[in-house]
Amino acid sequence: xxLLEQSPQFLSIQExxxxxxxxxxSSVFSSLQWYRQEPGEGPxxxxxxxxxxxxxxxxxxxxxxxDARKDSSLHITAAQPGDTGLYLCAGARNYGGxxxxxxxxxxxxxxxxx
Amino acid sequence: EAGVAQSPRYKIIxxxxxxxxxxxxxxxxxxxxxxxxxxxxxxxxxIQFQNNGVVDDSQLPKDRxxxxxxxxxxxxxxxxxxKLEDSAVYxxxxxxxxxxxGELFFGEGSRLTVL
Numbered sequence: 575x576x577l578l579e580q581s582p583q584f585l586s587i588q589e590x591x592x593x594x595x596x597x598x599x600s601s602v603f604s605s606l607q608w609y610r611q612e613p614g615e616g617p618x619x620x621x622x623x624x625x626x627x628x629x630x631x632x633x634x635x636x637x638x639x640x641d642a643r644k645d646s647s648l649h650i651t652a653a654q655p656g657d658t659g660l661y662l663c664a665g666a667r668n669y670g671g672x673x674x675x676x677x678x679x680x681x682x683x684x685x686x687x688x
Numbered sequence: 689e690a691g692v693a694q695s696p697r698y699k700i701i702x703x704x705x706x707x708x709x710x711x712x713x714x715x716x717x718x719x720x721x722x723x724x725x726x727x728x729x730x731x732x733x734x735i736q737f738q739n740n741g742v743v744d745d746s747q748l749p750k751d752r753x754x755x756x757x758x759x760x761x762x763x764x765x766x767x768x769x770x771k772l773e774d775s776a777v778y779x780x781x782x783x784x785x786x787x788x789x790g791e792l793f794f795g796e797g798s799r800l801t802v803l
Contacts, residue, residue, distance in 0.1 A: 578730075607791075607792075614796065614797075615796055615797075616692070616779050616781070616794025616795050616797055617792075618794070619791045619792065622791070662730050662731075664730075675736065675744055676792065678723075678730030678731045678732070679730050680728070680730045681729075681730050
């Protein structure tokens with residue numbers, strides 16, 4: 575069974591601080607996605623990384639896919655209260671060119687206080 | 689563009705009762721998923737449809753859960769009889785078919801409480 579482990583599970587910081595969230599697995603994934611979920615809402619895609627070593631930036635968010643495609647990290651610079659939410663990583667293994675099932679981690683619950 | 693629609697948003701039932709959830713995916717999305725998200729955990733795939741065919745239902749508890757997508761558009765997920773451990777948010781998602789690393793679009797979810 576593939577497992578995606580996310581750490582930390584909870585994170586409470588002050589506005590303006592930097593943070594890094596990790597997503598680790600013993601399995602190789604063809605791609606990895608990061609979603610953010612707010613209370614009462616479904617997850618919303620932030621980014622997809624597909625190449626080992628790939629780095630993607632989305633404003634103050636920086637995503638990195640490990641060289642071996644087994645792990646990923648999300649770094650937020652100068653966090654703002656609007657960044658508050660549950661951050662989920664999800665790994666995909668493709669079968670015959672179609673997207674296989676996404677395996678989700680348990681998420682990191684981030685709270686940014688003003 | 690309209691998003692994924694789900695209903696009801698909330699449902700409270702007693703154990704051993706039955707419940708049904710409905711999902712209408714984004715127009716043109718051939719792939720539809722049902723996920724179960726228990727409080728404090730990430731979503732777990734229950735079933736994946738490609739048009740009206742089942743691609744993966746390996747994690748669906750088939751003794752009590754059933755799902756259908758008869759015309760390849762709307763889908764219904766049913767639980768009968770419900771157990772306490774079925775309390776969760778049931779998320780429906782859709783995506784374009786056969787897209788490598790494609791995006792999943794989620795609905796707001798249906799929160800089920802089993803008493």
